[in-house]
Amino acid sequence: MGGRIAEKDNPLTVMQELYFTQFHEKVSSSKEMEKFYRKVISASGVLDMAERSSRPLTIVDICGGGGRLGHELEKEVKKPINIVNVDISNEQLRIDNGKLKIRGEMMHLPLADKVADVALLINMPNPVRVVENHLERTKPDSIKEIADNYELYCLLADARHCTVKLAVFEGLRILKDNGIMSFGTVYRGPSTYGVEKIDVPLKQVGFEIFGLDLKVAKLWDDYGISVEKPEFFVESFRKIGEVNRSSVTQCRNALRDSLESLSGSKRFWEVIGEMRRAEEAKKKIVGKIDRE
Ligand SMILES: C[S@@+](CC[C@H](N)C(=O)[O-])C[C@H]1O[C@@H](n2cnc3c(N)ncnc32)[C@H](O)[C@@H]1O
Numbered sequence: 001m002g003g004r005i006a007e008k009d010n011p012l013t014v015m016q017e018l019y020f021t022q023f024h025e026k027v028s029s030s031k032e033m034e035k036f037y038r039k040v041i042s043a044s045g046v047l048d049m050a051e052r053s054s055r056p057l058t059i060v061d062i063c064g065g066g067g068r069l070g071h072e073l074e075k076e077v078k079k080p081i082n083i084v085n086v087d088i089s090n091e092q093l094r095i096d097n098g099k100l101k102i103r104g105e106m107m108h109l110p111l112a113d114k115v116a117d118v119a120l121l122i123n124m125p126n127p128v129r130v131v132e133n134h135l136e137r138t139k140p141d142s143i144k145e146i147a148d149n150y151e152l153y154c155l156l157a158d159a160r161h162c163t164v165k166l167a168v169f170e171g172l173r174i175l176k177d178n179g180i181m182s183f184g185t186v187y188r189g190p191s192t193y194g195v196e197k198i199d200v201p202l203k204q205v206g207f208e209i210f211g212l213d214l215k216v217a218k219l220w221d222d223y224g225i226s227v228e229k230p231e232f233f234v235e236s237f238r239k240i241g242e243v244n245r246s247s248v249t250q251c252r253n254a255l256r257d258s259l260e261s262l263s264g265s266k267r268f269w270e271v272i273g274e275m276r277r278a279e280e281a282k283k284k285i286v287g288k289i290d291r292e
Contacts, residue, residue: 011159011262012255015127016088018275020224023123024066024095027223032213036184036232037072043208043234044182046118047077053117056080060116062171063087063106063125067096074098086110107166111174119171119181124193128160131268133224134275148267155262162255165198169248172200175239180205184234186220186227201241209233 007013027033041047050057056079061070064085073083086104087093093101104110106124135153140146171181181202183193187209195202212230220227262268 009263011259011268012127012163014272015131018272018279019125019127019130021089021091023223024068024092027219028066028068028123030216030219032216032219033068034072035210035212036216037069038076039208039210039232040069040120040122040182040184040234041073041076043184043206044118044120044236045180045206046073046182049117049180050077050079050081053079056082057117058082058084058115059118059120060084060086060109060111060171060174061120061122062109062167063121063123064096065089065092065123067093067098067101069120069122070096070098084111084116107163107170109170109174113173114176116174117176117179119175119179121167121171121181121183123185124164124167124183126160126163128156128163130224131271131275132156132160133226134271138271138274152262152265152267152271155258155265155268158258159255159262162251162258164193164195165251166248166255168195168198168200168202169243169251172202172239172243177239179239180236181239182206182234182236184232186225187231187233195235195237199247200243201239202237203240204235205238206236207233208235 028037046057046059057077059070059073059081061067061083064070064087067083067085070083070085073081082100083098084100084102085093085096085098086102086106086109088103088105090103093103102110106121132153135149135156138149140149168181175181183195185193210232212232214230216230217227
């Protein structure tokens with residue numbers, strides 16, 4: 001995370017603290033999402049890879065949460081495999097009953113280079129999205145507020161692009177030569193993550209869009225991410241080279257600069273204040289309902 005800003009005032013830390021929680025409880029554990037995880041497995045090419053391999057595959061489920069995908073992999077892959085779940089949340093990791101769970105951050109994975117045959121970034125989180133989401137839902141009541149929101153929106157977009165890029169770079173770093181990296185989530189048009197626009201040694205080997213039950217949209221809405229149409233995608237790539245170290249440094253510097261700009265933005269801290277107050281109010285209401 002950014003170097004010159006104190007950790008507690010680092011916009012990324014602040015946004016991460018406000019990020020949506022309980023994905024397992026609210027979304028992934030539901031029956032309606034089963035088709036999604038099965039599709040990720042069939043479309044990612046993991047089954048073929050496991051079939052051809054003479055040794056157990058190592059699959060790293062980056063931001064694997066409650067381990068829903070790992071659980072499905074254990075059922076679908078008919079050979080021994082090592083699934084490593086890396087997630088920032090102890091609460092989510094506690095739900096996972098898999099063997100290998102590590103607390104870690106997607107832009108700084110606590111794993112050595114080239115350990116994984118497969119790296120999965122499924123329903124990849126982005127802490128910046130939580131503020132973008134809030135901004136999209138606010139109704140500005142003056143031209144000045146529209147202008148301030150727009151300025152903040154641009155700063156957030158910069159920070160979001162850097163975090164996605166750094167997560168992809170990290171995924172590539174831990175991936176063996178010719179390893180597979182798969183992404184999948186709600187389909188929001190071409191370039192949902194924009195991986196193909198990032199200059200990385202990845203070659204697309206698969207892309208599939210599929211629909212899920214309408215009830216899925218409601219689950220995601222309850223989690224905090226609005227889904228207009230329950231359309232999802234899985235996109236897979238093969239690693240065809242190494243990430244240039246200077247690209248990583250450049251991207252880390254760009255993220256640090258954009259976080260510094262956010263840190264100096266009055267509108268950013270106003271929005272964070274609004275979001276914190278809304279969180280507090282929500283907790284009070286839940287507490288009151290629990291007591292009744
Ligand atoms: C939308 S859930 C997806 C979970 C899982 N991949 C799935 O599809 O079932 C996002 C997960 O990312 C984790 N997470 C959020 N920010 C993270 C970060 N910066 N680094 C690592 N994990 C993070 C959350 O704790 C959560 O478990």
